[in-house]
Amino acid sequence: MLQLQVLNLPPFQIEDMATATKKAPKKSSNKPAYSKAQYMKWYKDMLLMRRFEETCGNLYLQQKFGGFCHLYIGQEAVAAGFASAIKKDDKVITAYRDHAHPIALGMHPKYVMAELYGKAAGCSKGKGGSMHMFDKELNMMGGHGIVGAQIPMGAGIAFAEKYNKTKNICLTFMGDGAVRQGALHETFNMAMLWKLPVVFIIENNQYAMGTSVERTTNVTDLSKIGLSYDMPSKSVDGMRVESVHEAIQEAAEHCRKGNGPVLLDIKTYRYKGHSMSDPQKYRTKEELNDYKDLDPITQVLNEIKAQGWIDDDGVKKIEGEVKEMVNESVKFAEDSPLPELDELYKDVYMQEDYPYIMD
Numbered sequence: 001m002l003q004l005q006v007l008n009l010p011p012f013q014i015e016d017m018a019t020a021t022k023k024a025p026k027k028s029s030n031k032p033a034y035s036k037a038q039y040m041k042w043y044k045d046m047l048l049m050r051r052f053e054e055t056c057g058n059l060y061l062q063q064k065f066g067g068f069c070h071l072y073i074g075q076e077a078v079a080a081g082f083a084s085a086i087k088k089d090d091k092v093i094t095a096y097r098d099h100a101h102p103i104a105l106g107m108h109p110k111y112v113m114a115e116l117y118g119k120a121a122g123c124s125k126g127k128g129g130s131m132h133m134f135d136k137e138l139n140m141m142g143g144h145g146i147v148g149a150q151i152p153m154g155a156g157i158a159f160a161e162k163y164n165k166t167k168n169i170c171l172t173f174m175g176d177g178a179v180r181q182g183a184l185h186e187t188f189n190m191a192m193l194w195k196l197p198v199v200f201i202i203e204n205n206q207y208a209m210g211t212s213v214e215r216t217t218n219v220t221d222l223s224k225i226g227l228s229y230d231m232p233s234k235s236v237d238g239m240r241v242e243s244v245h246e247a248i249q250e251a252a253e254h255c256r257k258g259n260g261p262v263l264l265d266i267k268t269y270r271y272k273g274h275s276m277s278d279p280q281k282y283r284t285k286e287e288l289n290d291y292k293d294l295d296p297i298t299q300v301l302n303e304i305k306a307q308g309w310i311d312d313d314g315v316k317k318i319e320g321e322v323k324e325m326v327n328e329s330v331k332f333a334e335d336s337p338l339p340e341l342d343e344l345y346k347d348v349y350m351q352e353d354y355p356y357i358m359d
Contacts, residue, residue: 033242036309038084042241043300045083046076048322049100050297052109055326056099056116060276064334065116067129068145070097074271077296078203079104081244082171086252089166091139093154094173096131097203097270098143101173105138109325110332119336126339127347141170148174148181151200155187158198158261169197169255171248177208179225180216188261192229195260199251200226202263204238205270210282226263238268239294269294 032039053071060069072079075097082092083104094101099116102123103109115122116130124134131145141157144150154172161168178184179202191198202222206213213220226233232254237243244266251262269291273280304310310318 032303032307034245036304036307039300039304039307039309042080042084043297043304044318044322045080045104046241046297046300047318048109048325049076049079049103051322051326052103052112052329053099055330056113057272057276059116059330065118065129067131068096069116069130069276070274071270071272071276072097072100074291074295075203075205075238075268076100077241077244077299078201078238078266078268080296081241082201082248084241085245085248086169086171089139089168090252091141091154091157091161091168091170092173093141093150093157093170094143095147095150095175095178095203096143096145097175098131098133101143102133102135102138102140105135105140107135107138107140108329110329111135113329113333114336117333117336118338119333120339120343121332121336125343125347127343148178148183150174151178151181151184152187154200155191155196155198155261158191158196158255159194161197162194167197167256169199169252171199171201173201173203175208176202176204176206176213176222177211177216179222180208184225188226188229188231188263191261192231195258197255197258198261199248199255200231200261200263201248202265204265204267206267207270207274207282209274210278210280212282221265223263223265231261231263232259233263234265236264236266238266239291239296239299241296241300 050073053073056069057071059065079100092101092105099112102112107123111121111123112133115124115126115128115133118126118129120126122128124132128134132143134140134142142150144153151172151174154170158170161170188200204213204222208216213222221235223233223235234247236247247264247266251264254262271288271292301315
């Protein structure tokens with residue numbers, strides 16, 4: 001019997017949200033869903049992600065660093081919401097739009113920026129660049145450039161947690177385009193068969209590069225992909241950090257109890273192109289503006305103001321702190337040294353260490 005109601009989450013109602021967020025915030029007498037400290041952290045973290053990514057875009061245009069560059073602008077509620085919902089030893093693995101995930105987990109953005117610059121102080125020693133952020137201490141198991149590659153890898157990490165009899169889970173992020181990979185179906189089958197503690201999360205920003213979900217499938221509710229595996233699945237409003245937090249928290253607890261994986265289709269939106277080279281001719285300005293009315297940062301700030309927790313001076317103070325941190329990150333990256341040449345031979349297989357691979 002299908003278990004589709006394991007997660008008691010509200011439906012994604014874009015019309016209602018658009019009406020709500022266009023209204024000016026007023027002092028509210030309603031009790032907030034979460035504490036002042038939690039809302040303030042969400043706001044500051046999401047603002048830092050936004051300003052960091054905006055700066056990355058500007059630096060890329062100035063040719064300060066090269067390679068591919070995929071910005072996270074518009075999707076900040078997903079990163080902030082997952083980070084507040086999981087535990088310290090849980091693992092996270094994602095695709096190549098990965099600058100925000102380590103920041104959400106607590107990495108100082110200067111190490112992300114240094115990685116973008118290809119510097120030795122970067123979180124992947126300057127060897128990964130934009131698409132391969134990694135931090136063992138934070139359990140950030142990497143961004144991955146091959147579409148869908150992280151899906152079976154995430155299940156493998158979850159298998160290790162189950163094998164070692166921990167209560168840890170693995171959050172495995174993917175884009176809406178990656179769900180077309182055959183590896184997803186093989187992974188879903190094994191994950192359900194072995195009841196692995198993995199939460200599969202589709203960061204559904206509506207477009208696989210430049211192709212909309214509607215043009216790739218007649219099943220536009222991507223949560224239904226889990227149906228044939230009896231996998232508990234749900235669509236989530238990814239423009240509200242509260243919804244993301246609640247959905248992932250419930251899914252995580254489901255996994256910790258040994259019940260197997262969960263699929264979340266988190267519906268979000270990117271305000272920028274797929275990458276810095278994307279002219280974005282596949283969508284209208286009206287569509288983009290409609291989603292900007294649902295801006296996740298504005299929604300959180302409106303709630304903070306409605307509760308009387310912050311005034312204009314407080315907002316300016318946080319903006320100043322964030323700006324200073326981003327500027328510090330740029331200076332750190334520019335002042336950091338490049339990797340030494342012998343780094344070319346480290347962290348890779350070598351014949352003297354593994355002679356059998358060359359036989």
